[in-house]
Amino acid sequence: MPELPEVEAARTVLAGALRRRITDVDDRDDWVCRPHRPGDIAAALKGGRLTGAHRIGKTMWCDTATADGDAGPALGVHLGMGGRIVVTDSAAQRPRQGTREAGWDRFTVTFDDGGRLRLVDKRRLGRVRLDPDLSGLGPDAEGLAxxxxxxxxxxxxxxxxxxxxxxxxxxxxxxxxxxxxxxxxxxxxxxxxxxxxxxxxxxxxxxxxxxxxxxxxxxxxxxxxxxxxxxxxxxxxxxxxxxxxxxxxxxxxxxxxxxxx
DNA sequence: AACAATGTTCAGTC
DNA sequence: GGACTGAACATTGT
Incomplete structure (x- = not known):
């Protein structure tokens, strides 16, 4: 699904996950999280918070703050050919184990209130990475002169x-x-x-x-x-x-x- | 079974 | 070196 309009909608969803303390990160999918190694993204984010949600074209990223309140690495998110962002507010809304959708979770951030941020992507062409390189992107297609x-x-x-x-x-x-x-x-x-x-x-x-x-x-x-x-x-x-x-x-x-x- | 799929990237060519 | 092309990538649905 994701072209600019869908990604902008996803960015709005991401923005709903800001300011909560990150207690856990599942970055075990080494294809989606390449070139990072499993645990790298978790180590960078645990204890911190997401502080902003941005987008250029189809690429999104979140600003982060560390546990000390310093600026942390940006968390880049790309939906690939069919990824979706799902944010839940509490443990009560978690997908049940064994649910089909849970099998397509490629990256998950868990917050201190039990809520989660998930990248759901059956095709697995989505990507998550720290400090994504945005230099190859032209200006956003919206609002060009x-x-x-x-x-x-x-x-x-x-x-x-x-x-x-x-x-x-x-x-x-x-x-x-x-x-x-x-x-x-x-x-x-x-x-x-x-x-x-x-x-x-x-x-x-x-x-x-x-x-x-x-x-x-x-x-x-x-x-x-x-x-x-x-x-x-x-x-x-x-x-x-x-x-x-x-x-x-x-x-x-x-x-x-x-x-x- | 074979092929296409709303995306990006990499190797190869001009 | 830059611009361009086609295959590859992982997976699902038809």
């Missing part, structure tokens, strides 16, 4: 969808949001950015803003207008043409061959 959007996209020559998906160009756009935005803007995902006019790029930017706003308001990128039609035999909800399917930027891509030309 039109000139910045144009300038950053035009730095490369790949297909426009590939540029949108590149997190170092702008951060937060995923596969569904890219397809929705390009469909709304009536731009062929395979177009080279250098072949687009300034008018095209500004229209693309406006539609990215709208798609983001809409997804946040409606509860996720899956609520996009064209998303439900992204399947074999799906038709364009605007003109009725059968959607075309292919691979762009290494990702499954659906577009209307009639009005995204």
């Amino acid at each position: 039109p000139a910045v959007f144009r300038e950053r996209l035009l730095r490369g020559r790949a297909a426009v969808k590939t540029r949108l998906l590149d997190q170092s160009v702008i951060a937060g756009v995923g596969n569904l949001l890219a397809d929705e935005t390009l469909w709304q803007a009536r731009i062929d995902p395979r177009s080279r950015v250098r072949d687009l006019t300034r008018t095209d790029l500004d229209r693309l930017h406006r539609n990215l803003d709208r798609a983001l706003e809409r997804a946040i308001a409606h509860g996720g990128v899956h609520t996009g207008e064209v998303i439900e039609h992204r399947r074999p035999g799906g038709h364009c909800p605007r003109c009725g043409a059968e959607l075309a399917h292919g691979t762009v930027g290494g990702r499954s891509t659906w577009w209307c061959p009639r009005d995204q030309a």
